[in-house]
Amino acid sequence: MYQFFVDKPFKEGTIINNHYEVVRVIGTGSYGIVYLCKDLRSQKNRVIKQLRPSKHRSKKEVELFEIETSFLRTLNHKKMPILYETFTNNEDFFYVMSYIEGDNLEDQIFYTKKTFNEKESLQILEQLLELVDYLHQKNIYHQDLRIPNILLKNNELFLIDFGLSKLGKAVESAHSLKMKQQDYYDLGEILLYLLYTTYTSKYKKALPWTEELSLENETVHLLKRLLQINEPYSTIKDISDDLHAALKANEKVD
Template sequence: MQQIPNLENDDFIEKYQVKGQLGRGSYGAVYQVIDPNGQIYALKCIYKSRFKEVNGQVGNLIQNEVDALQKLESQYIVKLISTFYSDYQGESLFCILLEFCEGGNLLEYLIQQQDTFNQQNAIIFFKQILQGMKEIHQKRIIHRDLKLANILIHKDQIKIADFGFCHILNSDTSQINLNLGTLGNQAPEVLDDQPYGLKSDMFSIGVILYQLLFLAYPFSIKNQETFLDEVSNSNPPSFKKNGRKVEQYLEDLLTKMLRKDPANRLDWTDLFKSKLFQNSYSCILKMIQRNFWFINNR
């Protein structure tokens, strides 16, 4: 048996017809499927037999993903439609049916739009990511694999996806120990095998903002040692990559989000008090004032 399901185009999984593969991960693959009514979905498939691997850790991760998606309702998070088991070539598949996002992922989008993607575009996407992540953290969920490739685009709106590494904190726990994620996006405390909590995601969010603004990683991803050295000794990172410059308040925001020590890293309260959101309020206020002026002077 193959480790990851390899479905063929036009295969059927229950009533869903496979139209192509969207991606592959450590334990499963995601396919574009269509139902008898012509509705398109994304279908994540994992062999049930793999649930027992790593002392049952694989099964726990898959259950965490489903539990997390069932808790989340934000328009900026990919929606869970249903889960079910299905037989495929004599093997039992566990299937997660998800909302389909036709725009691909944010990494692909940035590569395609790099010549025209600017600070204003970055801020629009980033604020949507923050709205989704705010609900995730309010539900005490650590995503643990936040990166551009796991943020999808649907009708010009972002959708945070791939909760395969997430962890739901219980009422008695604020930190965990398990090195999961992607080098370059992981917080240093995760790589150092130190206890970590929700603030680890804040580091990853900072990496994403940096990538949106500069189209590059803030620190070297050559290897783990080089990455940790730069986080420790070259922090804050350069704010002049790829010939791009940003406003000072964004540099200040990145500096606080990418701090090595999670205790000193920016939290949600300070983030929403930052100039990033003050600017939004100011723009809305000016728009309201202009509308009142227009009404009163007609």
């Protein structure tokens, strides 16, 4: 009840920090509210994330918000947000980042009914793998790779939302390997999700994906290792090698 009354988003037209005009709410998460705003100084669109006011009393939530901004500050990739500034206003915590135009995969799949065949799904994974590799080289583990956090525009993929990201150590530990493999597992879940966009059930009873989907052997092998059904991957290179083998198998079919 407290959260309901305290966490009301700013209305359209509200001015934040004297020069950011709220255009609309983009989304709400468990600890943040995200707005599309116009920077009245530059006349450019920006994205502002606000820590939910109900979370101010939690040191842990404030720390998570600050950790997210620290991760964004280290990023320098055209397919990821750029952090412009952080500020507090009447005890509220905010950060400002670049606006990446595009619809997330979840909306494209559910609202525009976009589908991906096997080759297209693998190509999406190829783009996403490059972004995950970039993060892992910085010892950053996303930990929330899901279709709502992936934007797609003109077949170009962008990765957003680093609210659950974790920092590993330069020397890989068992904990770092676990976080790395969680990102790999999430890649497998995304790939499987994309592959199911072209699936229409022929049976009343749901069957395992290995029986429902007609896939090249190389794609099955890739999925089973990503999803840790078979030996889990421990390096991006191994995933990349198997991914390219799956893409090659699909080119033969074409």
